Amino acid sequence: MSPDAKREDFWEQFDGVSAPDDQEPDRELPTESVRDLLEDELVADRIHGITASRRRGDTIYLVVSRSTTLDVVSDLDIEMPVVDLRTVVVDLEDDNLSVSDNGLWIPAEAEIPETLMKTLARTMSDLKGSTDDDAPPLLNSAVDGLDVELLLDREIAVSEHEVGGQAVDKMRRHTGIDPSRPWGYGAGPPPEIDRVVERLEEAGLNPAEHTTRLVWGKKEPMDRRPRPINELKGNYGIELLPRNKGLIALDVDYPEHFPETELPETFEVSSPHGDDSQRHIILRCDRKHEIADRLGAWAIQGVEWGDLWIGDRYVVGPGSQLSEYGCDNGEHTRGEPGGCAECESETGGYYRIVSDAPIATVEPEDIFALIDESTGYELRDRPVDPDPPELDDVEEEISIESLKEHEDPDGIECDSCGDRRSEDDLKTIEVAGSTRRICRGGCIDDEGSS
Amino acid sequence: MSATVADYPEAVDRITEAHVRPEHTTRADVIAALRRDSGPQITPEVAADLADNILTEERVIEAIDSSGEVPTESEIRAFVDVSDDYDMDDRQGSVEEAIRERVATAEDIDRAVESRRPTDRPMFREDVESGVSEVASSKEIRGADPDDVVSEEAVERGAPRETDFRGAAARTAGSPDDVVSPADLGIGSQTTGVSVIRDTSGNPVVAFGGAGQIDGRPAGEAVAEELGAEYAGSGTEAIESISNDFRTSGTGESVNLTFRGRAVGEVDVR
Numbered sequence: 065m066s067p068d069a070k071r072e073d074f075w076e077q078f079d080g081v082s083a084p085d086d087q088e089p090d091r092e093l094p095t096e097s098v099r100d101l102l103e104d105e106l107v108a109d110r111i112h113g114i115t116a117s118r119r120r121g122d123t124i125y126l127v128v129s130r131s132t133t134l135d136v137v138s139d140l141d142i143e144m145p146v147v148d149l150r151t152v153v154v155d156l157e158d159d160n161l162s163v164s165d166n167g168l169w170i171p172a173e174a175e176i177p178e179t180l181m182k183t184l185a186r187t188m189s190d191l192k193g194s195t196d197d198d199a200p201p202l203l204n205s206a207v208d209g210l211d212v213e214l215l216l217d218r219e220i221a222v223s224e225h226e227v228g229g230q231a232v233d234k235m236r237r238h239t240g241i242d243p244s245r246p247w248g249y250g251a252g253p254p255p256e257i258d259r260v261v262e263r264l265e266e267a268g269l270n271p272a273e274h275t276t277r278l279v280w281g282k283k284e285p286m287d288r289r290p291r292p293i294n295e296l297k298g299n300y301g302i303e304l305l306p307r308n309k310g311l312i313a314l315d316v317d318y319p320e321h322f323p324e325t326e327l328p329e330t331f332e333v334s335s336p337h338g339d340d341s342q343r344h345i346i347l348r349c350d351r352k353h354e355i356a357d358r359l360g361a362w363a364i365q366g367v368e369w370g371d372l373w374i375g376d377r378y379v380v381g382p383g384s385q386l387s388e389y390g391c392d393n394g395e396h397t398r399g400e401p402g403g404c405a406e407c408e409s410e411t412g413g414y415y416r417i418v419s420d421a422p423i424a425t426v427e428p429e430d431i432f433a434l435i436d437e438s439t440g441y442e443l444r445d446r447p448v449d450p451d452p453p454e455l456d457d458v459e460e461e462i463s464i465e466s467l468k469e470h471e472d473p474d475g476i477e478c479d480s481c482g483d484r485r486s487e488d489d490l491k492t493i494e495v496a497g498s499t500r501r502i503c504r505g506g507c508i509d510d511e512g513s514s
Numbered sequence: 515m516s517a518t519v520a521d522y523p524e525a526v527d528r529i530t531e532a533h534v535r536p537e538h539t540t541r542a543d544v545i546a547a548l549r550r551d552s553g554p555q556i557t558p559e560v561a562a563d564l565a566d567n568i569l570t571e572e573r574v575i576e577a578i579d580s581s582g583e584v585p586t587e588s589e590i591r592a593f594v595d596v597s598d599d600y601d602m603d604d605r606q607g608s609v610e611e612a613i614r615e616r617v618a619t620a621e622d623i624d625r626a627v628e629s630r631r632p633t634d635r636p637m638f639r640e641d642v643e644s645g646v647s648e649v650a651s652s653k654e655i656r657g658a659d660p661d662d663v664v665s666e667e668a669v670e671r672g673a674p675r676e677t678d679f680r681g682a683a684a685r686t687a688g689s690p691d692d693v694v695s696p697a698d699l700g701i702g703s704q705t706t707g708v709s710v711i712r713d714t715s716g717n718p719v720v721a722f723g724g725a726g727q728i729d730g731r732p733a734g735e736a737v738a739e740e741l742g743a744e745y746a747g748s749g750t751e752a753i754e755s756i757s758n759d760f761r762t763s764g765t766g767e768s769v770n771l772t773f774r775g776r777a778v779g780e781v782d783v784r
Contacts, residue, residue, distance in 0.1 A: 121693045121707045261775045268633040271775035272763030292763055292770055292777035294713040308628045353625070480592040491589070493596070494580035495573065496566075500596045506588025 098154055101161045102128070106150070107136045122157035137169045145172035179206040240387035240403060241281055242410045253296040254383025259417065260302060261293060263331050267348050267423040269310060276301045276378055281387030282398065283380045299384035302346070306375030308353040311423070312431070313379050314345040317370040323437035328426065332419035333382045336406045337393045340418040344379045347426050354428040367438045372431070386413040481507035519560050520567035526600055529556065530568055536608040541565045541572045569598040569605045574613050575656055584657045587619045618653035627667050636762040638676040639668040639783070665784070672762055672769035674781045682771050682781045683760040686711060687753060694721075699740050702728040708737040711756070713776040718743035720773065722752040744774070 096104075103111070108130035118125040127149055134144040150167035154160075170176045186202040189195050203212040235241065245254070253275075261271040272292040278285055278299035290303055304311045316322055319341035327345065334343040349355065355374050373379075388396075391403025391413070406412040475484040479500040490501040519525050529548070533556070538547045548561040574597045578585050585593060594610045627645035631637050646664050649655065655663060668674075674682075692710040696702030708724035718741040724734030725748075738745035746752045756773070762781060763770045771779035 120695070120698060123693075265774070270636070270761045270763060270772070272761060272770065272772040272777070275775070290763060292713070292772050293775040294715045294717060294777055307631065308625070309631065309633065353628075478592070480595040491581050491583065493577045493593070495577045495597050496599075500577075502589060502592035502596055504589075505586055507592050 093159075098161060102126075102152060105161060105163050106130055106132075106152070108132050109145075112147070117151075122155060124154045124156070126152045126154065128152050131172055134169065137167060146170060147172045147177060173206075175206045179204050235280055238281060238387045238389055238401075240389075240391075240408045240410065240413055241385055245385075251297065253293065253298065253300045253381070254385075256383030256417065257293060257296065257300065257381065259420065260381055263423050264302075267311075267425075269348075274303050274305065274311065275381070276303050278380065278384065279390075281385070282390035283384070283386065284390075284398070285378065288378070299386075300381040301378035301384075302381050303378045304373055304375050306352075306356070309350045310348065310352060310375070312347050312349050312352060312355070312375075312426075313373045313377065314347070314369075314434075315371040315373065315379075316341070316343055316345060318342075318368065321369040321438075323369070323434060325430075325434045325437055327430070327434075328424035329419065329421045330424035331421055332417070333379060334416050334418045335380070336386055336413045336415065337404065340416075343418055346379060346423055348423050349374075349426055349428060349431070351428050355431050358428075358432065367435070369438060372435070380415045382415050382417045384415045476501055478503045478507060483507065518563045520563050523600055526564060526568060527602075529564060530600075530602065530605075534564075534568070536604040539571050539605075539609045539612040541570045544568065544570060568600060569594070569602055569609050571609060571612050571616065573597045574609060575617065575654075578617065578656045581657050584618065584620045584623060584655060584663060587614075587621050590614055590617070590619065616654055618649045618655045622649050622653060623655075623663060623667065627671070631671075636679060636760075637671055637673040638679065639664065639673050640676055642668045642671065642673050669767055669783050670765055672765035672783055674762065674769065674783045678784070679760070679762065679771075679781050682779055683757055686760070686771065686773075686779050687756045692718075694737055694741065696724075696726075696728060696733050696737055699737060701736055701740055702726070702733055704728070704733045706733070708734045710737075710741065710743060711773060711778055713773075713778050714770075717776075719776050719778060720744045720746050720756060722746040722756060723748045 102114075106128060110131045112129040112131065114129075115127045116124055117127050128151075129147065129149050132146060132148055134140050134142045134146050137146060137148045137150075146169040148167055148169040151164040153162050153164055155162075170180070182204050183202060186195075190199075203216075205212050236243070257275070260275070264271045264274055273290050275293060275296060276285055276288055276290050277296050278301050280298045282299065283301075285301060288303070290305075302311070304313055317338075327347075331346045332343045333346070334340045352374050359372070359374065386403070386407045388401055388403035388408045389399060391407035392398040393404045393407070396403050396407075402408070403413075471484050472486045472489075473484060475486045476490055477484050478490060480502050483503060485503060489504050491504050492499060492501055494500070519529070534544050534547045538544050542565075544565040545561045548556050548564060549558070574593050577593050577597050581593075590613055591610060594606050594613060598606055598609075623646060626649045627642050630641040630645045632641065643664050646655070646660055646667065650660055658666075692712055693707030694710055695707045696704045704724070704726045706725040708721050710718050710721045713719050718738075721734055721738035721741060721743045722745070724732060724737060726733045728736040732745070732748065734748055735745040746756050759774055760778075761772045763772050763777070767783050768780050769783055770777040771781050
């Protein structure tokens with residue numbers, strides 16, 4: 065099938081979506097030569113030369129040398145004469161000519177392009193292989209009295225810099241991360257992410273909705289915002305999400321207490337601490353809300369073997385590595401220097417896949433049976449608030465005292481419970497022509513529920 | 515304005531206790547009960563005055579409508595409480611129960627919309643509409659316009675209209691802005707381009723199309739390998755496969771268009 069036929073065949077699948085070139089094919093449009101268009105688009109006192117540098121299909125890339133002024137090629141409001149080398153893209157398929165942002169300007173003084181020609185000539189020789197690979201760069205100067213070699217040897221103060229939003233210098237000073245892995249320095253996530261993507265897709269889940277960025281060298285989240293894979297850098301988490309269908313995780317810290325329940329083989333990830341029996345068991349359930357209803361929350365702790373997470377939690381992704389600053393094992397404190405031997409080692413501190421099986425699907429009854437066989441938690445008999453308040457910290461529970469702390473002594477009184485709240489925390493309503501206010505989200509009673 | 519019976523709480527209590535049962539939760543129920551059971555002192559005007567002022571479903575719904583938002587389950591009790599000017603606890607219980615059966619809550623809508631979240635494709639506004647419609651078929655949506663509810667829920671979930679999503683996917687897959695030939699990469703002599711879809715960071719994600727062979731395999735596959743991208747084949751099967759693998763991620767009025775986990779573009783949510 066010809067490319068045109070393939071293209072038409074493809075567009076036919078999308079009813080109601082018009083192809084870009086579907087408009088009035090029979091109408092004859094006025095034309096203009098590429099030369100004229102280029103002269104119109106480029107603000108130039110003079111065009112010195114045009115070089116075709118590349119062609120990709122019907123797209124041609126030109127490098128145009130022109131004389132113009134600095135205010136044309138930069139944000140500076142200075143009419144200084146400059147010579148500008150600029151890439152111009154000519155698209156013969158779409159009948160389009162565009163001046164790109166890819167350009168280089170130099171002062172419009174003859175000595176400068178003359179000196180640059182030597183640099184370009186050397187560049188040409190290097191590309192042709194006429195020079196040795198380890199030949200030092202050609203140094204020359206168009207500035208009187210400036211020796212470029214002396215300039216390169218001069219020492220200047222440096223400050224910490226960032227690469228891709230990560231403090232590279234700081235990272236390099238912290239021990240416990242394999243320095244040969246580029247992903248920790250502004251590059252992408254560890255290669256194990258590809259396996260996670262496969263398993264999530266296998267389970268009918270969108271990876272971009274479940275992966276989140278963690279702080280470099282730690283297991284803390286950056287912002288709990290699910291991101292596409294290409295926006296991850298370094299350590300990453302797998303978000304469970306508080307939805308009716310999707311992932312749940314069993315955080316098995318004390319495997320010796322884990323019930324001998326028949327769970328299907330599934331995807332499991334171990335932490336750097338302990339052995340492989342201490343791991344996160346990742347499952348899928350299509351009726352998670354039923355579990356949340358019986359638990360009264362999207363996560364529970366205090367089960368003798370560890371934690372059960374239904375949503376609103378994340379699991380550290382395999383391939384992530386903890387530095388000494390990310391270690392909280394035993395007496396070590398997260399954020400403080402000095403971790404366990406595993407995390408202080410450049411070859412240790414990894415979260416690893418210990419069971420590379422497809423994510424298995426379980427029913428709520430399977431989880432209820434697991435809880436029934438465990439000690440430390442009792443399932444509720446009746447459904448509770450299906451919209452429980454989100455916990456900012458896994459370790460923290462909302463206390464009545466902390467709820468009362470949300471009262472604003474200078475705030476406005478709720479006409480139902482009498483608590484004083486800020487205006488944003490109240491809803492303003494009209495009852496028979498009179499204005500009244502109630503707590504947004506419901507009043508909190510003396511037992512701490514709303 | 516002259517005083518009415520509503521201005522005398524003891525009278526309201528006495529009359530209501532004698533003639534109006536807690537299960538008379540609507541204004542019409544109250545008026546009917548007063549006319550049926552009461553004596554000549556309860557004129558139609560008195561009955562109407564009482565029905566307008568004591569706690570009824572209509573009074574609570576008026577309050578909910580004035581809030582401009584769909585109520586949450588926890589707020590229903592507060593709405594009922596502040597709508598009762600006479601502290602009639604028995605009436606509060608029955609009116610609250612009636613309101614809960616009659617009026618949709620934010621949780622009802624959330625559950626209905628979430629139950630429609632598909633597993634094999636992105637969620638669309640049409641799914642949200644279906645969820646809200648289901649709720650509207652059995653309960654009243656009060657406090658906000660149902661269309662506004664759909665729009666808010668769609669933005670919260672990052673659910674674009676299906677046509678917008680398909681259009682964005684078609685533009686990305688049907689006319690990719692990157693065509694690379696084996697000759698460009700120096701791995702073959704073919705000049706026929708291979709289409710490449712790149713993520714928003716510029717990294718190649720998938721290559722498809724091309725013509726000819728290099729070292730016994732399709733030229734497109736060789737280009738894909740050279741670029742570090744997946745090879746999706748060529749022809750309509752490739753385009754169909756690619757089209758089926760687009761998803762969305764994020765929430766808000768503009769979400770990422772993703773391909774196999776990587777962001778390759780954007781889709782507006784409206």
